[in-house]
Amino acid sequence: MSRIRSESRRVGIAGAVALGLVLTGCSGGGGTAGGGSDTLVAYTGQAGDYQINFNPYSPTAIDGPGTIFEPLFFYNIARKDNPAPRLGTAFSWNKQGTELSITLRSDAKWSDGKKFTADDVAFTLDMIRKNPGMNSTGYSGRATVVDATHVKITFDKPSFSDGPQILGKSWIVPKHIWSKITKPSEDVMKQPVGTGPYKLAVFKPQAFTLEANPDYYGGAPALKKVRFVALSGNQSGADALKSGQIDWQTGPVPDVRNVSKNYPGYKAITVPMNQAALFTCANADLGCSGPQTDPAVRKAVYYAMDRTQLNALAFENTASEISPGFALPERDRTVVSSRLTDRIAPMNPQADKAARLLQDAGYTKGSDGIYAKGGKKLALTVKVVSGWTDYITAVNTIAEQLKKAGIKLTAQQVSWNEWSDARGRGHYQLLIDSLSQGPAPDPYYLYSYFFSAKTTARVGQSANPNFSRFKDAEVDAALDALKAIDPQNTAARQPYYDTIQTEIEKSMPYIPLLTGGTTSEFNASKFSGWPSDDNLYAFPAVWGRPDNSQVFLHLKPAK
Known part of the structure; x- marks a missing residue:
């Protein structure tokens, strides 16, 4: 997630030059977008040449x-x-949630002509379980083949919540090829063989092309080719849209609300999904240090912010409200806890609450207007990646807002590598990032990623992705309970959601900013079938996987 964000937010320096080289160099001859009327040209935010790797379990795929x-x-x-x-x-x-039975289709085959069977599924799942580098969610089930179209997975304890990850995020690979790979998590897959709607046609460092699989069990897709191009950042992506040379990108463009006017033939869609926050190294017991380890300071920052102004200045009003319990206000509205102090974070500053929190925690305001305690000013540093223009604006805006509330905030722009390392090891006070969603529309996954003691570590050691070092016994117990409850039993699950949301609001290790609007721009005059507000059949991010493949399957050349 963070790798994708870093690429999609980079601002290109030599955008126009790179744009010309890439799109003319990889042109398929005629037509719009450098690839003809049956080719969709996609830009994922890739800055610099591609390094070939189609291993779906590799972080560099x-x-x-x-x-x-x-x-x-x-x-x-x-x-x-x-x-x-x-x-x-x-x-x-x-x-009991200890046995998952799966029925498979009988008409699928691998792109090399071999038949797809239950053996491939069982092999894939066993491979994931045996290879820690591929097993990011701690899958511990045991898959057995019942017959050619049936697989049964057994677990030692109730594991309902494992279902979406196994069923929706496990990429099934061919046993007859992968069983011969000695290090499957490290293999660089140059000639991928899959069952999917597309096959690799051509790879070049500046661009690669997928072509429709004529033997796909659902029939060859109407969208015949997809070309992924490498540019140099957001500006070159906007330039390519302007000249009609790319058909789909996800990322900010100037005046995003007027895409149809500024980019004739194109439309845009914004979906609230990832929740922007100030991450804090919160847990002093695990080695965090600084004023941000005090929950009163974190909550004072929360109340001092003007989110309406922040949305306008940093996000072109494409962001939306956020809940301090981190359930999405729209998608998850039925599980947003009624026990929260604020079901929705205040959009306008509440200076009195911020001041009361600090004063009750022993802070007094100095002659310079900045609070202090024990002779130390309330000063915080927030790390932000150089080139993340919206987040840089956001941090600078927040700094001005907090100054009025007696809190000094200093932005520190660093490289993505430095930012990522600091985030993982806990070598920061604050940094700006977003909390990403899981494999299904259920806030359980976000909670299990970012608030579980199982996904954190002491400062100096690598945490992933509980970067705040948050630990709470009640939250951990609630997560364990949720894992054992059928997701359809919403009444039984809600008390545990209530516990998690109220505890994280009380501690606030991630200070909520806004729900980020993920905006995509696409060529509606060239292809029909795009997701819309009325038919949001997939998360419409070009870098979303497998979401983008679901979009490709819906698209048809406009005639």
């Missing part, structure tokens, strides 16, 4: 999940749809 290698089902994280069949056709749990 450039594509493959969803397009070449398929999951068993597609989970739409943008809205609460039923899982859509891909390689699987049906699944069911036993009442």
Whole structure:
């Protein structure tokens, strides 16, 4: 997630030069967007040449999940749809949540002509379990083949919450090829063989092209080719849109609300999804140090912010409200806890609350207007990646807002590598980032990622992704309980959501800013079938996987 964000937010320096070289150099001859009327040209934010790697389990994979290698089902994280069949056709749990039975399609085959069977699924899941580098969620099930189209997975304890990850984010690979790979988590896959709707056609460092799989079990897609291009950043992406040379990108463009006017033939869609926050190294017991380890300071920052102004100045009003319990206000409205002090973070500053929190914590305001305690000023440093223009504006805006509340905030622009290392090791006071969603439209996954003691570590050691070092026994117990409850039993789950949300609001290790609007621009005059506000059948981010493959399957050349 963070790697993708870093690429999509970079601002190019030599955008116009790179744009000309890339799009003319990889042109397929005629037509718009450098690739003809049947080719969609996509820009994911890739800055610099591609390094070939189509291993769907590699952190440096450039594509493959969803397009070449398929999951068993597609989970739409943008809205609460039923899982859509891909390689699987049906699944069911036993009442205890210890056995997951999956029915597979019988008409799929690998792009080398071999038949797809349950052996491939069982092999893939066993490979994930045996390789820590591929097993990012701690999958511990045991898959057995019932027959050619049925697989059963057993667990030692109730594991309902593992379902979406297994079914929607496990990329099934061919046993007859991958069983011969000695280090599957490290292999650089140059000639991928999958069951998906697309195959690799051409790879060049400046661009690679996928072509429709003529033997796809769902029929060859109407969208015949997808070309992914490398540019130099946001500015070159905007330039390419302006000249009609790319068809789909996800990222900021100037005056985003008037895309149809500024980019004739194009439309834009903004989906609230990832929640922007000031991450804090919060836990002194795990080695964090600084004023931000005091919950009163974190909550004072929360109340001192003017989110309405922040949205206007940093995000072109594309962001939306956020809940301090980190359930999405729109998608998850039914589980936002009524026990929260603020079901929605205040959009306007509440200076009196901020002042009261600091004064009760022993802070007094100095002659310079800045609070201090024990002779030390309330001064904080926030790390932000150089080139993340919206986040830099956000931090500078927040600094001015907090100054009025007696808190000194200093922005520190650093490289992505330095920022990422500091975030992982806890070598920061504050940094700006976003909390990403999980494999299904359920806040459980975000909580299990960012608030579980299992995903953190002492300062100096690598935490992933509980970067705040937050630990709370009640939250951990609630997460364990949720894992064992059928997701359909919403009444039984809500008390645990209440516990998690109220505890994290009380501690506030991630200080909520706004729910970030993920904006995509696409060529509606060249292709029809794009997601819309009325038909949000997939999260419409070009870098989303397998979401982008679901979009590709819906698109048709406009005639």
